[in-house]
Amino acid sequence: MRDVAIEAVSLRKVYGTDQHAVVALDDVSISIRKGEFFTLLGPSGCGKTTLLKMIAGFETPSEGNILLNGHDITEQPPNRRPVNTVFQSYALFPHLTVRQNVGFGLSMLGRPAAEIDEVVNRALGLVKLEAMADRKPQQLSGGQQQRVALARALAPSPEVLLLDEPLSALDLKLRKEMQTELKRLQLELGITFIFVTHDQEEALTMSDRIAVMSSGNLLQVGTPKEIYNHPVNRFVADFIGETNFIPAQVAGTTATIGGDIALPVDPASPQGSHTLAVRPEHIRIVPSGAEATLRALITESVYFGTDSHVRLRLANDIELVARFQSDEAGGDAPPVDTEVGLIFAPGALQVLED
Amino acid sequence: MARRDFSAARLPGFATIAITVFVALYAPILMLVAYSFNAGDSIAIWEGFSLKWYPVAWNNAEVREVTLRSLTIAATASVLSTTVATMAALGTTRRRQTRGQTFIYLLINQPLMVPEIVTAVALLIFFASIKVATGYQGLGYLIAAHTAFCIPFAYLPIRARLEGMDLTLEIAAGDLYASSWQTFRHVTLPLLAPGIGAGMMLAFVTSLDDVVITLFVKSAGQDTLPTYMLAQIRRSVSAEVNAISTLLLLLTVLLLTAFFLLTRKRD
Structure with missing residues (x-):
């Protein structure tokens, strides 16, 4: 397993004792490859930050081990791990200049001044902050502080860079810029990035692989496409993107919704009473005369420019949301109260366990 | 904002009390400083300005x-x-x-x-x-x-x-x-x-x-x-x-x- 950077083996973290015990991490095992942009995604309190802190060494697991390049580092203190962190609050040293902040790691390692100078200059160049080198952190804008934090964590050339919701304090435009920047840096440097976020869009656009977590458990690990198109359960489908959920009875290759509407599903689907999930953009709206899987009535239509969000009602009062792509001719979704046909893209209908 | 917040500074007698307190606190100190420049050796009777006590103290x-x-x-x-x-x-x-x-x-x-x-x-x-x-x-x-x-x-x-x-x-x-x-x-x-x-x-x-x-x-x-x-x-x-x-x-x-x-x- 030479291409594995970080391996977590059956990690468990319990805070408190006995009746007041809170399980922050429940038997989590995960393998993160070298050079990968790996995202831990989940709502607050899901354990993603706890896992990150364990990799950094700020928290000790109650059970389980952490391996870096095959070596057990569970018992190593943070200052012995070739792992650096970009903190959510940046945690820049206010009494040091930008240059001293960026050089801090190397100078603690006792590297010669000339080498530190050179590396710091390169790191500052990487984040385009050469001009700010002699300022104090509090003289910089939020976005610049963020870049200093990044340069500081990258300067000692860590094996793994940990990023704890580093973009959450930035405004939308700056956040988008930094997303691109982070991705560029990661590709350029080839360092393993482990990124923590609760923002599903951020996770989808930046990651090579995503791990979705909820209440201390790892629900699914996969590429953004796998996670989006084949969520393993209702929680993952609900957390990432928008989804229609319809209670259904599954028997063989048929899912019955609302008692009398039968829809074809994958034969490998779990049988019995489950939830049928379909993404709004996987539903195609066609004129009522055309051949279609289902008939529906448009009850609401909101125009968003590139598309319209359309609310549909099926014969048995089941409601669905669909997207109607605006075409180049400026064609718009059919008006409210129009009778339409619905076609589902192949594989669009998925049976999910709760 | 029509409503004014409560402030002790607007209570009746505030100025009087404040001045009294400041005088009581600082008048004795001011007197002490003033009499250190007294030409005589009394600390109660003013006999004119002089700096002589400073060298006296210094040379003691x-x-x-x-x-x-x-x-x-x-x-x-x-x-x-x-x-x-x-x-x-x-x-x-x-x-x-x-x-x-x-x-x-x-x-x-x-x-x-x-x-x-x-x-x-x-x-x-x-x-x-x-x-x-x-x-x-x-x-x-x-x-x-x-x-x-x-x-x-x-x-x-x-x-x-x-x-x-x-x-x-x-x-x-x-x-x-x-x-x-x-x-x-x-x-x-x-x-x-x-x-x-x-x-x-x-x-x-x-x-x-x-x-x-x-x-x-x-x-x-x-x-x-x-x-x-x-x-x-x-x-x-x-x-x-x-x-x-x-x-x-x-x-x-x-x-x-x-x-x-x-x-x-x-x-």
């Missing part, structure tokens, strides 16, 4: 001796008490909250609460037995006593500074390969420096003007500036004491101004 060998002793004690005691206070502050803020926390806090601040005279008598008896046992008669007793009662004064500003400090900074230092000692040396200590400076100055001033404990603890020939001045005033009131007081006042004001500037400037 005894004054120089007790001043030097006071400064030595204050400097040593403030350094020692600040060191202890810094460690105490780190110990009480850098650890997880424990049940004994309040008790420890009370213990550290004990000299602020126990009547000074009680401490003085206790120290007198305690040191007397040590003196008998060891035969040592030096300044050590005074320094030890001053260090003890200066600790809470040094402790408070340091603790305040520590509580306002972002703990993530120390975690970040550890993440960047700093050992515990390096973290303390390169992150905690520099950030704490203004608090330590402020604590040391408060301790210095507190030690400098102590009378009660010094009177009880000192051996013969160990007068400090305040106890010397007390003795002088008992014997005969002279404007020389006014001049010394004025200089002491000036030193205190300078130190407290520096303290204020240090604590006010937050980064």
Whole structure:
């Protein structure tokens, strides 16, 4: 397993004792490859930050081990791990200049001044902050502080860079810029990035692989496409993107919704009473005369420019949301109260366990 | 905003009370300073302006001796008490909250609460037995006593500074390969420096003007500036004491101004 950077083996973290015990991490095992942009995604309190802190060494697991390049580092203190962190609050040293902040790691390692100078200059160049080198952190804008934090964590050339919701304090435009920047840096440097976020869009656009977590458990690990198109359960489908959920009875290759509407599903689907999930953009709206899987009535239509969000009602009062792509001719979704046909893209209908 | 917030400044009689308080506080001090420039040697009858008492005080060998002793004690005691206070502050803020926390806090601040005279008598008896046992008669007793009662004064500003400090900074230092000692040396200590400076100055001033404990603890020939001045005033009131007081006042004001500037400037 030479291409594995970080391996977590059956990690468990319990805070408190006995009746007041809170399980922050429940038997989590995960393998993160070298050079990968790996995202831990989940709502607050899901354990993603706890896992990150364990990799950094700020928290000790109650059970389980952490391996870096095959070596057990569970018992190593943070200052012995070739792992650096970009903190959510940046945690820049206010009494040091930008240059001293960026050089801090190397100078603690006792590297010669000339080498530190050179590396710091390169790191500052990487984040385009050469001009700010002699300022104090509090003289910089939020976005610049963020870049200093990044340069500081990258300067000692860590094996793994940990990023704890580093973009959450930035405004939308700056956040988008930094997303691109982070991705560029990661590709350029080839360092393993482990990124923590609760923002599903951020996770989808930046990651090579995503791990979705909820209440201390790892629900699914996969590429953004796998996670989006084949969520393993209702929680993952609900957390990432928008989804229609319809209670259904599954028997063989048929899912019955609302008692009398039968829809074809994958034969490998779990049988019995489950939830049928379909993404709004996987539903195609066609004129009522055309051949279609289902008939529906448009009850609401909101125009968003590139598309319209359309609310549909099926014969048995089941409601669905669909997207109607605006075409180049400026064609718009059919008006409210129009009778339409619905076609589902192949594989669009998925049976999910709760 | 039509509704005005409550303000004590708008209560009837506020100005009168404020002025009375300020006069009561500062008139005696102003008088003391004024009479240090008196040409006569009375501290009650004005005989014209003169600076003569300052050289008189300066050339008084005894004054120089007790001043030097006071400064030595204050400097040593403030350094020692600040060191202890810094460690105490780190110990009480850098650890997880424990049940004994309040008790420890009370213990550290004990000299602020126990009547000074009680401490003085206790120290007198305690040191007397040590003196008998060891035969040592030096300044050590005074320094030890001053260090003890200066600790809470040094402790408070340091603790305040520590509580306002972002703990993530120390975690970040550890993440960047700093050992515990390096973290303390390169992150905690520099950030704490203004608090330590402020604590040391408060301790210095507190030690400098102590009378009660010094009177009880000192051996013969160990007068400090305040106890010397007390003795002088008992014997005969002279404007020389006014001049010394004025200089002491000036030193205190300078130190407290520096303290204020240090604590006010937050980064």
